[in-house]
Amino acid sequence: MGSRQVTAWHGKNITVAGLGVSGISAARALAGLGALVTVVDGGDSEGHRARAAELEAAGVSVRLGDAQTLPEGTDLVVTSPGWKPDGPLFAAAAAAGVDVVGDVEIAWLLREVAEDRRAARTGEPRREPAPWLAITGTNGKxxxxxxxxSILKAAGLRTAAVGNIGTPIIDVVLGEETYDVLAVELSSYQLHWAPSVRPHSAAVLNLAPDHLDWHGSMEAYATDKGRIYEGNTVACVYNAADKATEDLVVEADVEEGCRAIGFTLGAPGPSMFGVVDGILVDRAFVENRQKNAQELAEVADVNPPAPHNIANALAAAALARAFGVEPRAVRDGLRDFRPDAHRVSHVDEVGGVTYVDDSKATNTHAAEASLAAFEPVVWIAGGLAKGATFDELVQKAAKRLRGVVLMGADRALIAEALARHAPEVPVVDLARTDTGAMLAAVREAARLAEPGDTVLLAPACASMDMFANYSKRGDAFADAVRELAAEQA
Structure with a gap:
């Protein structure tokens, strides 16, 4: 049964891999459509058993402690995004000729079903499913x-930010609320398992080595990111400063008339978005774009106005304009937007030193963008490197560094890069991994910093060696800064 040809779910034997948020969402939705669903998960903790009991009450079979064996008679496997594609369950599926897809693919396939159900429930005329404006990239998604x-809402459109954030996308597609358009964040994992998705327009923000342990190579990682452009109808948005993103547009199979739209932090050429004298401008969706530009917003309307975040704003504006949004809504939406915690977040100023939490900078590309926004910097870094190397990052940041505090499992990799490319920068190597490690890191950073400096948590690494996630790491940093402030009060 090819996933692209699935039109009837009733009676199909579907195996869902993973008892996390997306797996539970997929299992409930497919069972509600009459599929015979079995969830498999290698865990067997008290939490796993509690979630399993809830699903079993809804008519879903759950098999804990074995995520490698394909249940007999499986017609389709639906995987959670993080499951590596070379796992034994998927090898067994391939051997049996069974397709493997992700929850995003299921959401896309269920769009028509959802509209049929909505029309039947409300008695209103059937609408076309809400188009997707999709976003991927190594950082900034x-x-x-x-x-x-935020921009779409400012334009008066019914929308939601979904996909790799917020409510599971299947729940949004099948929910009772009607949307005009969806803003969809897609990770490389999700795109790998979503062969049928065809967005209205899409953007690849940037490409840098990340998750190579999952994808196997940079080429495979880029290929999965590039899937987001397949079938675009209006605009493929790329980063003019990152040629790899433009290369993906060139390689994409798009609908006739779909345009390549670039964004740049400099003055834009025709069919591009950019910045002129502190103004974000559109030279793509205007009459006579060879000569004209449309003012959209001021750089000061972007929060925070760091270079990488201005690039994010330009990409969002390009997708909104591709959907026909008026310029005023771009400005109002950017003014209304407030970033999530742990993304270049100002924590406090202590003794004339500013403390900034960018715990979300979990790879070298994100850390590079964060470091570029401040000078001089005392940098707190380290964690799980995920196969990354740090020479290029250190070379670019060296002149900005007042000092570095290293912590986490792979801190030695950063220390070696610093020794090669910034030997004059003082480095504190913290071997401890206990709950007080972050406070120790902040105290060491405060010792290295001078008034006017920024102490920046931009780890360039994942957090799971010491913390449950990047949010917990950021919270620990903020708590440590507050304790430091209390000590110096």
Whole structure:
């Protein structure tokens, strides 16, 4: 049964891999459509058993402690995004000729079903499913998606930011609320498992090595990111400063008439968005774009106005304009937008030193953008490197660094890069991993910093060696800064 040809779900044997948020969402939705659903998960904790009991009460079978064996008679496997594609369950599916897709693919396939159900329930005429404006990239996805949703709302459109953030996308598609358009964040994992998705317009914000342990190579990672452009009808938005994103547009199979739209922090050429004298401008969706530009907003309307965030705003504006949004809504939406915590968040100023939490900078590309926004910097870094190297990052940031405090499992990799490319920068190596490690890191950073400096948590690494997630790491940093402030009060 090819996933692109699925039109009837009743009676199909569907295996859902993973008992997380997206897996539970997919299992409930497919069971509600009459599918015979079995969820498999390698865990067997008390939490797993509690979630399993809830699903079993809804008619879903759950198999805990074994995520490698394909249930007999499976017609389709629906996987959670993070499951690696070379796992034994998927090898068994391939051997049996069974397709493997993700929850985003299921959401896309259920759009028509959802509209049929909505029309039948309300008695209103059937509408076309809400178009998707999709966003991916190594960094900035969530912020840009939320910016886009804010702009669309300012234009009076019914929308939601979904996908890799917020409510599971299947729940949004099948929910009772009607949308005009969806702002959809898609990770490389989700795109890998979503062969049928065809957005109205899409953007790839940037490409840098990340998740290579999952994808196997940079080429495979880029290929999965590039899937977002497949079938675009109006605009493929790319980063003019990152040629790899433009290359993906060139390679994409799009609908006739779909345009390549670039964004740049400099003055834009025709069919581009950019910045002129502190103004965000559109030279793509205007009459006579060879000569004219449309003012959209001021750089000061972007929060925070760091260079990488201005790039995010330009990408969001390009997608909104591709959907026909008026310039005033771009400005109002950017003014209304407030970034999530742990994304270049000002924590406090202590002794003339500013403390900034960018715990979300979990890879070198994100850390590079964060470091570029401040000078001089005492940098707190380290964690799980996920196969990354740090030479290029350190080379670019070296002149900005007052000092560095390293912590986490792979801190030695950063220390070695610093020794090669910034030997004059003082480095504190913290071996401790206990709950007081972050406070120790902040105290060491405060010792290295001078008034006017910024102490920046931009780890360039994942957090799971010491913290449950990047949010917990950021919270620990903020708590440590507050304790430091109390000590110096």
């Amino acid at each position: 969530t912020t840009t998606t939320q910016m886009l949703a």
